[in-house]
Amino acid sequence: MPHIVQFSAPKLVELVECEQQTLAPGTVRIRTWYSGISAGTELTAYRGSNPYLSKSWDVAQRLFTEGAPAFSYPVAGWGYSEVGEVIEVADDVDDLAPGDVVYGIWGHRSEAVLPAPAVSGRQIPEGTEPLHGIFARVGAIALNAVLGANLHLGEDLAVFGQGVIGLLATRLADLSGTRVIAVDGFEARRELAVRMGAHDVVAADTPGGAGRQIRLLTDYQGVDTAIELSGNYRALHEAVRSVGTDGRVIAAGFYQGGGEHLLLGEEFHHNRVQIIASQIGGTPAHLGARWTPARLVTVFMDQLAAGRVDVAPLISDVLDASDVAEAFRRLDEGAPQTLQTVLRFEGAPA
Incomplete structure (x- = not known):
C-alpha cells in the first residue's frame, strides 16, 4: 500500500497507509524519491496555527470568514517540493516515459498519479543531482x-x-x-x-x-x-x-x-x-502577464542547472519518510543548523 504523511493533531504527524490512485487517461504515476518540508507553511499545520484550521477561506470574496474551518485534523497530503520517478504512463501520454525523473508538487506521499502536464517539461536537468530538484518551489x-x-x-x-x-x-x-x-x-x-x-x-x-x-x-x-x-x-x-x-x-x-x-x-x-x-x-x-508562477520555477531551475545557485549547503537533514515525526520535531525546535529537511521514500537512490 502507498503511504502519505498525515497531521493527526497538533504536534502529531505520522506516515499512514492510503489508497492507491487509479491511472486515468492523460495521467502518469510517479514513485516519490524525495520530498522537502517547508519550515514555514507546514510548521503552521504541525503547530495548529494555520488560519485554514480555524477559519474558512471564501474563494469568491477572497476573505477568511468565521464558521467551519477549511481544514480539520487529520490533514493529509501537504507538501510542495517533490522529486520522483515516472513508473507508469497512460496510453495517450507521449511526452513522458517510465524512468523519467521529475520535480513538482504532489505532497508527502510515496506515490502519486498526476495529470501529465503537471510534470511535463520538468525533468531533472542533465547533470543535476536529483535531490536538488526539491528546491524548485522554494526557489520560486x-x-x-x-x-x-x-x-x-x-x-x-x-x-x-x-x-x-x-x-x-x-x-x-x-x-x-x-x-x-x-x-x-x-x-x-x-x-x-x-x-x-x-x-x-x-x-x-x-x-x-x-x-x-x-x-x-x-x-x-x-x-x-x-x-x-x-x-x-x-x-x-x-x-x-x-x-x-x-x-x-x-x-x-x-x-x-x-x-x-x-x-x-x-x-x-x-x-x-x-x-x-x-x-x-x-x-x-x-x-504584467509575462511572468507566471510556472516561469518562476523554470528560471530558478535554470540558475540551479547552470551552477549559479548552489543548494547543497542548504540541505541539513535527509531522513527516511518513516521518521517524519523526528523531522518535524527538529524543525519545530528551530536549531540554527537545521535548514532544509528532506523526507526520503523507499526506492530513492542510495
Whole structure:
C-alpha cells in the first residue's frame, strides 16, 4: 500500500497507509524519491496555527470568514517540493516515459498519479543531482520576492531571515547586482549568507535593532528595499526601520496571529514606507502577464542547472519518510543548523 504523511493533531504527524490512485487517461504515476518540508507553511499545520484550521477561506470574496474551518485534523497530503520517478504512463501520454525523473508538487506521499502536464517539461536537468530538484518551489518563492523588490544594479537590499528561502533570496539578489545585507539571529546562518553572496551581515538582536545597524552601514540613508522572510513581526518592523524614505518592504513571510511588534505609527508612518505582500500564488503586478508562477520555477531551475545557485549547503537533514515525526520535531525546535529537511521514500537512490 502507498503511504502519505498525515497531521493527526497538533504536534502529531505520522506516515499512514492510503489508497492507491487509479491511472486515468492523460495521467502518469510517479514513485516519490524525495520530498522537502517547508519550515514555514507546514510548521503552521504541525503547530495548529494555520488560519485554514480555524477559519474558512471564501474563494469568491477572497476573505477568511468565521464558521467551519477549511481544514480539520487529520490533514493529509501537504507538501510542495517533490522529486520522483515516472513508473507508469497512460496510453495517450507521449511526452513522458517510465524512468523519467521529475520535480513538482504532489505532497508527502510515496506515490502519486498526476495529470501529465503537471510534470511535463520538468525533468531533472542533465547533470543535476536529483535531490536538488526539491528546491524548485522554494526557489520560486525566493525569486518571486526578489522580483517584487524591483531591484536595480547598484542598489542596497536587506534580507531579513536567512532560512532556506532567505538564503536563496540573498543569492538571487546578489546575482541581480544588488548589495545585500543579510539579517539573522544565528551566527551560522549569517556565515552561510556570506557564502551565498551577502556583502554584510547583521545580527537580528543587535543593540538598537537591526534596522538602526543597517542605517549605520548605509551612512544613515537606509537600504532601497528590504525583504522580510522570517514571518516574525519584530523582524518586519526592523525591515521597515531599515529602508530609506519612500522605501519598499517586501513582506514574504507567513505571519501568524496579531502584529504586536509591528509599530505602524513610527518609521512606517514618518518615512512613508510601502509594505508589499509577496505570495507564490501570483507574481508582482508591475511585471504584467509575462511572468507566471510556472516561469518562476523554470528560471530558478535554470540558475540551479547552470551552477549559479548552489543548494547543497542548504540541505541539513535527509531522513527516511518513516521518521517524519523526528523531522518535524527538529524543525519545530528551530536549531540554527537545521535548514532544509528532506523526507526520503523507499526506492530513492542510495
